[in-house]
Amino acid sequence: MNKLSYVVVIVVLACLVSHSWAEISRVPLIPQANFTRTKSNVKAEKSILASKYLKETTTGPTGRYLVLHNYQNAAYYGVMSIGKPKKYFNIRFDTGSANLWVPSINCPSTNVACRQHAKYDSSASSSYVANGENITIDYGTESVVGYLSTDIVRTNNIPIRSQTFMEATSVPSSFINAPYAGIWGLAFQSIAVGNVTPPLDNMIAQGQLSEPLISFYLKRDGTDLKGGELIFGGIDSTLYTGSLTYVPVSVEGYWQFEVTSIDTNDVNLCSDCQAIADTGTPLIVVPQAAYADINDQIGAVDNGDGSAFVDCDQQSSLPDVNFSIGGTTFTLTPSDYIVEVTDDDDNVYCMSSFTYLAGYDFWILGDVFIGKFYTVFDKGNSQIGFAPAVTS
Known part of the structure; x- marks a missing residue:
């Protein structure tokens, strides 16, 4: 492919x-x-x-x-x-x-x-x-x-x-x-x-x-x-480290909640923005304006179709992306948000996990985020919780 x-x-x-x-x-x-x-x-x-x-x-x-x-x-x-x-x-x-x-x-x-x-x-x-x-x-x-x-x-x-x-x-x-x-x-x-x-x-x-x-x-x-x-x-505490950070569900439809801020390279990408945690989305979907900002900060070049790529040799030097949620900072490193894809000739490309969909004004934190952070969907208390997932 x-x-x-x-x-x-x-x-x-x-x-x-x-x-x-x-x-x-x-x-x-x-x-x-x-x-x-x-x-x-x-x-x-x-x-x-x-x-x-x-x-x-x-x-x-x-x-x-x-x-x-x-x-x-x-x-x-x-x-x-x-x-x-x-x-x-x-x-x-x-x-x-x-x-x-x-x-x-x-x-x-x-x-x-x-x-x-x-x-x-x-x-x-x-x-x-x-x-x-x-x-x-x-x-x-x-x-x-x-x-x-x-x-x-x-x-x-x-x-x-x-x-x-x-x-x-x-x-x-x-x-x-x-x-x-x-x-x-x-x-x-x-x-x-x-x-x-x-x-x-x-x-x-x-x-x-x-x-x-x-x-x-x-x-x-x-x-x-x-x-x-x-x-x-x-909840299985052996599958995460530290403590779970909970935030209330802001709208009971999707699993929607407030993110205090998102930043990279000391550049603020959003403040008091809305996000949803979605296991059915493989990447991270962002508002269109934030898509341009975040890929600019990580040096990703837009492919013209909602995807952007970086030089694989530069991946280790890319900045972290920090999400402030409920008073805790959750960090995605380049190895978390860069996806390696291979073409039919076995050429390897490095794709940014940040994409956008027209008409969406909130962040959709998909499997790239949930894979890094163990996630609790608590219907009884209408809240969602995150903690760093174990990697071994």
Whole structure:
């Protein structure tokens, strides 16, 4: 894949824009940037098989967890099931949206993205309850079209009874060759299309979690067995250093909060600005004015399409980018915010992780940020917490 193709994939992905330790459940997360019917495909399929048959779980002071997989750093997904008997899907866990959807058996074979992935068949599930309301979910410039259905949903054997989700009958082309079949939204109900109750809210209401929160550990350079963790209902202090810094959610829609300031090279990029923490965005999306300022400060040259590149030989001399959140400074070093991409001729380029999307006036802190900082999404207290993630 050449440099431009990698950038297009990244930008499309960005558009899809004292705690109790008892009974915490961990979900396998698998980061991957692109997907073909080769070794990558085998990994995606094996993750489902492992969930079904291997039962690789461990119980300890922080609860149970599943073996994790890692391919690349652009998308994180895990295993879930719908129905009785269970139908398994690889699913992308996204704190930047609030609906759950998977491809439907009624999605036509002419839709390539549907044809490539597992599909839900309501006639095969004894726990299915019809709904039928037609909805459309917009992700940036693309849309997923389908209708609502209700069934039992599980991840890591946590049952969510009577969960309403969308059966997608039209899936956009950005999901062609993607390693995940659909999206599991983890944001607030106020942004859920059709006012559907999100799965996390139902988990909490049905008493499935020890605490009404989730936390993410996204490993950026893991091996095949160390991809990341999504912990439902708890926090694992072994996955971060120091203390968690919490800030209140400013608007309950996305996981939105206030950032006191962002600076680099002693240049202020924003003051009292709004940001959202979004596991469904691989990079860091900034307002357009800040995009020009920040890439100017790090010496990145715009490629004309919302991406910018630096001289790889100069990477170690680039400045840090500092985020002041809740009285704590969270720093991204050049090795955090510069992404190495390789073209078809094995030439290596160094891309800035700071990009922009027209019309957005807030910062979207995606996986580049969340991968550096363990992140807690606390619905019970309407707050979000950060701490430096462990790297070993």
